[in-house]
Amino acid sequence: MRTRALLILLICILSNSVWAKSPEQVKAAFLFQMSKFVEFNPKTKSQAITFCFYNLELGIGKVLKGNSSLKINEKPIEVVLINKNQQTSELYSFCDITYIDETLENDIIPLWIDTTSSDTLTVGESISFLEKGGIAALVQEGNRIRLYINKQQLLSSNFKVQSRLLAVSKFHPN
Amino acid sequence: MPKPLPQTSIRKALISAVMLVTALCLSLSISISTYLDVKEQKQLIISKLNILAEIISFNAQITVLFDDDKTEQERLKSFESIPLIKNIHIYSINEISNKAEFFTSFNAKKTPPVPLRVDSIDELKEARITDNQVELIKPIMYEGEVRGYVYIRGGLERLNDYINKKIIIDILLTLFVLVLVFFVAKRIQKRIANPIDDLSLLLQDVSKNHNYNVRAPKTNISEINMLASSLNIMLTRTQNQIERHKNDKLEIKQLNQSLEEKVNQRTIALREANQELLNTLERMHQYQNQIVESEKMASLGQMVAGVAHEVNTPIGLGITGSTLLRDKLTEINDGFEKKTLTSTQLKRFIDDGIENLDLIYRNLNRAAELVSSFKKVAVTQDGEIKSAVNVYSLISDVLLSMRAETQSKAPEVKIHCPSELIFETKVGPLQQVLQQLISNSVIHGFKDNIGNEIEFTIERNESSLIINYRDNGVGVDKTIKKRIFDPFVTTKRGEGGSGLGMHLVYNLVTQALGGNVFYDEKDERGTSFIITLPTDEAKIK
Numbered sequence: 083m084r085t086r087a088l089l090i091l092l093i094c095i096l097s098n099s100v101w102a103k104s105p106e107q108v109k110a111a112f113l114f115q116m117s118k119f120v121e122f123n124p125k126t127k128s129q130a131i132t133f134c135f136y137n138l139e140l141g142i143g144k145v146l147k148g149n150s151s152l153k154i155n156e157k158p159i160e161v162v163l164i165n166k167n168q169q170t171s172e173l174y175s176f177c178d179i180t181y182i183d184e185t186l187e188n189d190i191i192p193l194w195i196d197t198t199s200s201d202t203l204t205v206g207e208s209i210s211f212l213e214k215g216g217i218a219a220l221v222q223e224g225n226r227i228r229l230y231i232n233k234q235q236l237l238s239s240n241f242k243v244q245s246r247l248l249a250v251s252k253f254h255p256n
Numbered sequence: 257m258p259k260p261l262p263q264t265s266i267r268k269a270l271i272s273a274v275m276l277v278t279a280l281c282l283s284l285s286i287s288i289s290t291y292l293d294v295k296e297q298k299q300l301i302i303s304k305l306n307i308l309a310e311i312i313s314f315n316a317q318i319t320v321l322f323d324d325d326k327t328e329q330e331r332l333k334s335f336e337s338i339p340l341i342k343n344i345h346i347y348s349i350n351e352i353s354n355k356a357e358f359f360t361s362f363n364a365k366k367t368p369p370v371p372l373r374v375d376s377i378d379e380l381k382e383a384r385i386t387d388n389q390v391e392l393i394k395p396i397m398y399e400g401e402v403r404g405y406v407y408i409r410g411g412l413e414r415l416n417d418y419i420n421k422k423i424i425i426d427i428l429l430t431l432f433v434l435v436l437v438f439f440v441a442k443r444i445q446k447r448i449a450n451p452i453d454d455l456s457l458l459l460q461d462v463s464k465n466h467n468y469n470v471r472a473p474k475t476n477i478s479e480i481n482m483l484a485s486s487l488n489i490m491l492t493r494t495q496n497q498i499e500r501h502k503n504d505k506l507e508i509k510q511l512n513q514s515l516e517e518k519v520n521q522r523t524i525a526l527r528e529a530n531q532e533l534l535n536t537l538e539r540m541h542q543y544q545n546q547i548v549e550s551e552k553m554a555s556l557g558q559m560v561a562g563v564a565h566e567v568n569t570p571i572g573l574g575i576t577g578s579t580l581l582r583d584k585l586t587e588i589n590d591g592f593e594k595k596t597l598t599s600t601q602l603k604r605f606i607d608d609g610i611e612n613l614d615l616i617y618r619n620l621n622r623a624a625e626l627v628s629s630f631k632k633v634a635v636t637q638d639g640e641i642k643s644a645v646n647v648y649s650l651i652s653d654v655l656l657s658m659r660a661e662t663q664s665k666a667p668e669v670k671i672h673c674p675s676e677l678i679f680e681t682k683v684g685p686l687q688q689v690l691q692q693l694i695s696n697s698v699i700h701g702f703k704d705n706i707g708n709e710i711e712f713t714i715e716r717n718e719s720s721l722i723i724n725y726r727d728n729g730v731g732v733d734k735t736i737k738k739r740i741f742d743p744f745v746t747t748k749r750g751e752g753g754s755g756l757g758m759h760l761v762y763n764l765v766t767q768a769l770g771g772n773v774f775y776d777e778k779d780e781r782g783t784s785f786i787i788t789l790p791t792d793e794a795k796i797k
Contacts (some may be wrong), residue, residue: 103351115321226323246317249331250324 108227109220110145113181113205116218116229118154119247122178123201123240130160134177134202138163141183177202187211200239212254219254230254267449274441275434282433286426293422297415301390302383304340305410309394312344313406316359316396320348320404325360332362339414342367342389345407346396347374356405373407380407388412451475455484468495566626566744566754570619577615584608626754640682640768647721648673650683651712654690665698667708667727677714679721681789685768692757693725693785700748701729701783720771721789728782732775740775761785 103111117131131154135143138161146152147161162176166189184207206212206219212232217239219230229251236243312332319328328346335341342364347356356374363369373380373393380393389409396404454473461467468491472484588605591597651671655662694710702708713724732740739745741762746755765773765787776784 112322119318228324229322246315250318250322250327 105222105227106141107145109207110142110149112220112227112229113142113179114146114149114152114154114159116205116247117159117179117203119244120179120203121242121244122203130158132160132162132176132178134162134164134180136164136166136182136186142181179203179205181205182207182211182216184208184211187214201241203239203241209254218251228252265449266452267445270445270448271438271441274437274444278437279430279434282430286430290419290422290426294415294419297418298385298390298412301340301410301412301415302385302392305383305390305392305408306394308335308338308341309392309406309408312346312408313394313396316346316406317398317403320346320359320396321398323348329360329362332360335362336364339364340410341408342411343370343407343409345370345372346404347372347377347407348396348404349402359404367411370409374405377405385412388416448477448480451477451480451484455480455487459487462491468498567623570622570626573619574616574623577612577619581609581612581616584612640684642680642682644678644680645683645686646675647677647679647714648675650687651690654687654694658691658694661695662698665702665705665708667697667702667710670709670711671714673712673714677716679789682768685764689761689764689769689787690725692761696757697727697729697783701727701731703730719791721791723787723789724784725787726776726779726782726784731780731783737775737777741773765789 113133117133122131133143133146135141135146137143138147143161143163146159150159150161152159164177164180166186178201180202182204187206187208187210203218204211204216206216207221208219209221209230211219212230212235215232215235217232217235221228221230229247231243231248231251231253233253233256312335315331316328319325319331325346332344332346335344341362344362346359346361348359349355350357356377358372358374361369373391377393380391383390383392389411391407391409394406394408395402396406454475458470458472461470471488471491474481474484584605588597588601591601648671651673655669697708697710707728709728711724711726713726715722715724733747736745736747741758743759744755745758762773765771769789771787771789773785773787776786778784
């Protein structure tokens with residue numbers, strides 16, 4: 083009896099640990115979900131929805147890489163590792179969504195501001211990312227992740243964000 | 257006594273029927289329409305709530321997906337303008353426990369919050385209508401997965417208000433229609449009842465005053481016109497019938513008078529015929545008496561002829577004998593006077609004289625016997641006095657007295673009679689009857705001298721004494737069976753029979769003894785007579 087009780091307790095603990103989601107996982111889910119409400123330019127893009135990350139070993143990139151069988155509007159997703167030194171034109175050629183985590187924001191953003199393409203959705207992790215010219219940011223507020231959008235940058239982009247997504251988003255600046 | 261039928265009038269019945277039917281129809285119609293309307297309204301409310309829940313569910317997809325309860329709460333506030341919605345709950349599916357949990361809610365103004373319905377999701381997938389509310393739950397689907405649920409509760413106050421208003425309007429409408437129908441029915445009833453009243457008055461006039469000359473007028477109602485027409489035909493026929501009846505009555509009266517006259521005539525004729533018949537009957541009685549007298553005379557003549565015939569022979573023989581004796585005597589006298597008489601002649605005369613005198617004596621004796629017999633037949637026995645006699649002894653005495661007569665035939669006599677049987681009667685006539693019967697058997701019945709039998713059987717009952725006499729002789733000749741009791745009927749005429757024996761028996765039994773006697777033709781072995789004497793004459797002891 084005692085052995086059985088211990089076994090049940092162990093299963094419960096393990097299961098909780100399995101089901102408890104990390105902030106990266108939540109952000110990965112948000113990133114994946116928000117991409118469903120974005121209508122990318124179909125003429126210039128391949129069939130797959132391409133998520134570009136600077137690091138696939140850690141964070142959201144790793145999570146999505148591990149779930150590469152997911153689909154968005156019946157299109158498969160593709161997780162691509164990009165290099166800091168790559169030209170923005172290259173990025174433009176295959177990235178639908180480019181995720182820049184908070185640690186890389188300072189390095190990459192300045193490079194972008196002038197050269198970034200209006201066909202790729204740039205997603206960061208802080209308000210300052212938006213202020214630097216990013217389009218969207220998944221900002222952690224307490225125990226929640228909140229989507230922020232830079233409306234001005236969004237209007238100048240070539241893709242469309244559905245109003246339903248905008249309804250649950252906060253705009254920054256303003 | 258039969259129970260009197262409840263009385264009503266056409267007016268009342270018509271108005272009551274119309275009002276009742278109208279009220280029933282209206283009630284039924286209003287009830288059905290209200291029921292259907294309420295059902296439809298409820299269905300509309302459910303449908304509306306379903307649509308709203310679908311909208312909320314669709315909108316909540318993204319807020320639940322991005323865990324943005326505040327945005328959703330703000331959005332739900334927009335439903336304040338819809339009075340139907342009282343409460344909205346949105347439940348999200350916990351990714352860890354996979355159970356629904358509260359996400360956000362909305363309560364209309366002045367509406368208290370309701371408890372969470374996460375435990376009643378399955379029950380409320382179909383709308384649940386209670387007294388004053390409708391509840392339902394819709395899933396929040398996204399990409400084929402349930403992400404949460406929308407609970408919505410709608411109030412039915414407005415529907416109830418609507419129903420109350422509708423009922424009030426329906427009642428008012430019903431009352432209005434009933435009033436309208438009442439006036440219309442009253443008007444129709446007048447149109448129908450007035451001609452019927454007129455007809456009724458007309459019929460009363462006919463029945464009270466026997467006024468068959470009146471006729472029902474025409475109206476604007478075809479059925480009553482038909483009735484009036486039929487009534488007029490009936491009145492016309494009745495009038496004609498009465499006329500015919502009067503004529504028939506007159507004719508019958510005339511016929512009666514004629515019949516009475518005929519009856520009187522026939523009565524007179526019958527009376528005359530009856531009188532004629534009475535006269536005829538009188539004449540017939542006279543004729544009958546004459547015939548009876550004639551018959552009596554004829555019978556007397558026949559009897560006299562019989563007597564003459566019977567007496568004539570012996571007297572004739574006597575006359576012949578005496579004439580012959582006188583001739584012989586004259587002859588002897590001549591011889592005596594002439595002295596020529598011889599002894600031979602005298603001897604012959606004496607012999608002849610003796611013979612003639614014997615002949616005369618026998619015949620005169622015979623004539624005397626016949627006269628005696630006639631006397632016996634004619635003599636009345638009224639003088640005889642009744643006396644009690646023992647029947648058995650009487651028969652025995654008679655047999656003993658006739659021993660000499662019966663000796664030659666030696667009949668065996670059997671007497672079946674109780675030895676103590678005594679009755680009161682005239683002994684002499686009865687004795688004569690028995691002697692005559694025995695004598696007839698010996699003289700006429702028995703041919704041989706042996707094997708002869710005579711049997712007396714005496715029976716008695718309440719009213720009579722019966723003497724059955726029977727012998728085993730040759731019986732009565734067929735030719736005289738029917739006339740056996742008539743006088744001078746005999747088969748031994750010229751042989752000593754006078755034919756008066758059974759006539760004497762008949763007279764004695766019927767007249768002297770007051771009984772009756774008849775010859776029993778059924779007995780074929782001999783001769784049998786049955787004598788019945790009445791009890792007032794034969795008192796059985």
